[in-house]
Amino acid sequence: MAKLILIDGSSYLYRAFHALPPLSNAHGEPTGALFGVVNMLRATLKAKPDYLAFVSDAPGPTFRDTLYAQYKANRPPMPDDLRAQVEPMLAIVGALGFPILRVPGVEADDVIGTLAVQAQALGIEVLVSTSDKDMAQLVSPHVTLVNTMSNTVMDSAGVMEKFGVRPEQIIDFLALTGDTVDNVPGVPKCGPKTAAKWLAEYHTLDGVIANADKIGGKIGESLREALPRLPLSRELVTIKIDVPLEFGPTDLAQRDADTAQLRELYARYEFKAALKDLDSAEQATGIVEQQAGEARAVEPAVLSGPVAVIDAALSAPGDYELVTTQAQVNAWLERLHRAELIAFDTETTSIDAMRADIVGISFAVEAGKACYIPLGHDYPGVPNQLDRDEVLRALKPIFEDPARPKLGQHAKYDINILSNYGIVVQGLKHDSMLESYVWNATATRHDMDSLAKKYLGYETIRYEQVAGKGARQISFSQVDLDTACRYAAEDADITLRLHLALWPKLDSVPALRKVYEEIEIPLVPVLAAMEQRGVLIDGDVLRRQSQQLGKRMLELQQQAHAVAGHEFNLDSPKQLQAVLFDELGLQAKLKTPTGQPSTNEEALEAIADTHELPRLILDYRSLAKLRSTYTDKLSSIVNPRTGRVHTSYHQGSVATGRISSSDPNLQNIPVRTEEGRRIRQAFIAPPGWQVLAADYSQIELRIMAHLSGDEGLLRAFHSGGDVHRATAAEVFGVPPEDITTNQRRAAKAINFGLMYGMSAFGLARQLGVDRGEASDYMGRYFSRYPGVRAFMDATREQAHRDGYVETIFGRRLYLENLTSRNQGLRQGAERAAVNAPMQGSAADIIKRAMIAVAAWLKGRDDAHMLMQVHDELVFEVRADAIDEVRAAVVERMSGAAELAVPLLVDVGVGANWDEAH
Template sequence: EVEDAPLAPATAPAEEVKKRRYRTILTEDELRDVVLKIEAVPLVGLACLGSAEDPLRARLVGMALAFGDEAVYLPLAHQYAAAPAQVPMDTALALLKPWLERADCRKVAEDAKLDSHLLANHGVQLAGCVHDTIIESYVLEVHERHELAALAQRHCGWTTLTWDEVTGKGVSRIAFSAVDVSRATDYAGQQADCILALHDILQPRIAADEKLAFVYERIELPLVPVLLAMERHGVLIDRQKLEAQSQELGKVERQKLPVKKKTPSGQPSTDEDSLAELALDHPLPRLILEHRALSKLKSTYTDKLPKSINPATGRVHTTYSQTTAVTGRLASNEPNLQNIPIRTPAGRRIRSCFIAPPGAKIMSADYSQIELRIMAHLSGDENLRRAFRDGEDVHRATAGEVFGVALTDVDSDQRRIAKVINFGLIYGMSSFGVAQNLGIDRGTAQTYIERYFARYPGAKRYMDETRRRARELGYVETVFGRRLWLPELRSGAPVRRQAAERAAINAPMQGTAADLIKLAMIAVHGWLEESGSRAKLIMQVHDELVLEVPDAEVDTVRERVRELMQAVHELDVPLVVDVGVADNWDQAH
């Protein structure tokens, strides 16, 4: 029963983990001594402290290292009245660079990608980061918080100094470079100490589970340098075209309209229901509803993207988070490049502003109907598998099955209904959801679903079995063994429990799709590096990879990328990749 489902893996520490002693390194001789020590130990906890949130503009303020029974803090750019003399940045980096750049000098970080950005800004190419605590936590306990303070409390029994405690809050916040060195040593030393202590707890638990070890060692860790390269390369956008679109979206006409409903203050209401009612008789309310969507595009993209251009590179540099989405998907932030609409003309115009430099093209490589293919694989349903193996239009094939007509006799409305059912069911949608989506009554929707399950019995078996196993285990898995814990499966609130059951159906499909695209990114990036190609991966948008490819390499890269993506893992149905090439992203997709 639901109540018996485990909440999550046990995380409470048996006893409080002993802390290391912390000290400050202020002289060159002390630093030389530390370098000798870190070269001799098997693993070092590394924490880099920076000056800004933007990874490409941040500068090093200091660096903490944990090894043996101590953690040391090397301040490099603390500036305040009475600040002690520090080892000059150039001297310190000259001494540390060989160790930092050696792959056989093993390090564990909290966010190896961010540390790599910080060091790259100073001309150091960080190597040997063989572990990352934030990714370890993400793989082991995806539903939990992954920041260091939460991990320290959960696994070490430590209450740690927070960033706010050290730098202040709001208008009174000071730069880390203005923090007293002794206080900074407490904070940074604790960071490095915590990283090493957490790794010693989390990594053995991953290693003990073959599936989790695969996700950690073969998917998540190898992805870090791929994302680092993508973020540093950035994306070229047409600033003038975007700014012109912003001005165009900013023009709003006003027109006198009747009042359908008033707000509490007596003003005419412009909520969605009122506007929808007005739209039946007046053209403008429909335009206002559209305008609200357009104004969001304006504020989020056409206004913001030109301001996001890095003046040093002339490009936009997003940050990809590996540890945000519980399904394993990547998230894009500052700016978010994954939510630009593809089905609206305005969204496509924004996509057309993502361009290639002279002498190159934009290439889009997109997995076709990936989640439906994964559904066919996971469910084992022979009718679904046959449709994909025979290269049929799966929505047309589903319509033929549900409505009992030949493929050639399926009309566009039947195909539309079948498409809603196909996608609705893999998202755990009920007859109510299907009815709402199609604008039909619930009884008719239920009839369609029953016909679907009668023709695709494997899909019904898979969904029932997945719900049962999720309740029993408390989690679901992707094809590769990534775990999504669903604590809400034992919720006393029906709405929450039903949402968790829907997630249990969809998460294995969305999560497997995320795993596949990550493996594809690793394969494509690896081939580009090994082959000496000048093509670059520049974006990932869920099931799509976007590349910048020199004109002379287009044919070679197109074929090789398709091959690599389609062969990244063998499912019971073929993976199909559509590749488009053009001067901008919109035309390429």
């Protein structure tokens, strides 16, 4: 993932000025603050970000001065010694190649906030280099705060640890405590602990305001006296995330440094270490690109936290060979034949394996040594290359030998690439991505760059460093051979090194080793075969559905206009905000980070029962999403070579072990709406074939019965009847035949809700009853199914004791926030702990079923497994083989686990997926 570093220049200048002694140069010019900032900037450059910017306050008033004339009125003027260092600082920043951002009318915080939000939307990781506590409101899974002066990093957990509130509560926290430095009025005598306590209990500032009369003592009086000022305080401390900018995150690449000016500035201000680094850089043979075999220093992870190096030998530079002659090929073929384990990796023209051409292939058979065989580079003046087909023909017996163990990093992609050239890879023994995923799914991302940094302390060459980025990015086939060799051979080498670091960990825990060897690794070729086969799509059906969706969207648009009394843009949050909250006067339940009424899906759902317009908007958005994501898009991604749509399945992305998919995302096709179900009609079988869909029945509830051992729940499943009706009979104390529709619905909500940690409040909201009645339902449930409560309590205890819970098969599911001081976060982690064994076991079971079914299908040409969606497998079966395949699929899916209750499978057959479902 690309990285953007945003430096809060104003914050660091003041921080450095007050933190460092009053240094000066031989001319008597002050240099203390300048020295601190320059060191911070040099550390930032060593982190090699993809994009970066130095953001400083522009001269003149801002919109906050207009809102509140006393804003920052108490701040003393900038000391003369500090003011004298501003211009030299900006000169050095510019000479280093940093883009300098100063936007009139707003503060540096607002520019940083806007860029951070924009970068997240582009999939860019953001590090905000600051010491300003207000910035904590920007923290998210992809935005982290870094203080390079104290060498500390603050993520969501760090925000909670420091302030006692979540990042999304920081704005309200600051509004309550106020800020004496910026002269933001808060609640007198309300300190951080009091603010955190109130927000833990009432969640938001609006919640605190609404319950102000319940807070006693003098602090309660202070709160009630401050109520009129709190909305203004919230607005003053809210960082804007929508500043109109003439540039975006991807415009912030570092420019070439002006070494002559840097030398002059460093010499003038007597920065000897910086001068020495500048001299060393100029003397080096290559600053950005390094020669093959040259050592690459691993910089301290100033901006990303410490790195634990497991073995120094695994962090050393590699020795890589560019293979361009037949003699070299023959020598490597001999090495591959002798190797105990072959690490391999392919370089291609696209990340879409079904459309990509191979450019080259790399191998490693011992750590630190690897080769790259170029097969398809096509830049002007490229040296003569080996014949691609001849090399692949020579490698084919090695790849297809099941007795010759192989290793990859996300090997499924490489297997698919080689399948395009008639090579069926067999003998996959290890995958470093899956080793990391099984060892600890939540410890890190499982891409090579992240794994190398975490487990090896090694900084890999990034793809952007060899191929560029953005509009100027070139295909790997256009990368020169020497550069390509350094990058590609490193991939094979690091894959092997990662295996050497991770395999001993897995091998030391028999249960995890079993999950890895018996579930994850055997699943790789199964998923690869499914991706290669693809699914047939009826474009005419999709076109008709797009037209119908468009017509229905227009109708909803007209209804919304009629309800509002005038036309407005349903896709404009600003216009929708005005209609709902200004014109109709609806009470907003959720706010945006800037304190404005939110119009996102959650916010509209919260007010959907108060007026008909929010529901119309939700229905309109649902149809718009179906149209843009599926009915308009699916036909455009049909592979011209195969005539089919090929999704990508991901094993290492969901912590519980679930498989996900993308391009298209098959898991998100709705099944609860008629429009969503109709999309499945476009997934068809070819003439003479049919679609067969096999779906586990209530699998997570059955796993709950198995894990809890509750006699009542086991009895309900063994009876073979309607388990929700049986539960309702137990809860309401009436015969099953007398259970009403509402009683069954309540029992179903409890059965499924408990697995996700639903509270009485949540159940009440779902059933439309008061909280007391919902609490009574749950109490009756637990009295009839005491084993369920005992299981839930024991699971929570295990989670707190071990930091993880386990599936039936031994997969570990680590949980954050179990020890959080925040009750909401802690309870959320406990709810996840209860659900994870069910969801994770269900994931393991369907993976085992896929492996068993694929083994049975091997060699057959009358049936193919096409899709896996949640608890369902979808097949394409020749009409004359339906009965045989149905029986075999049911047998293997039912036998994928031995539970204390029957594992039932529902099967349907039809001309399309909807008919079969």
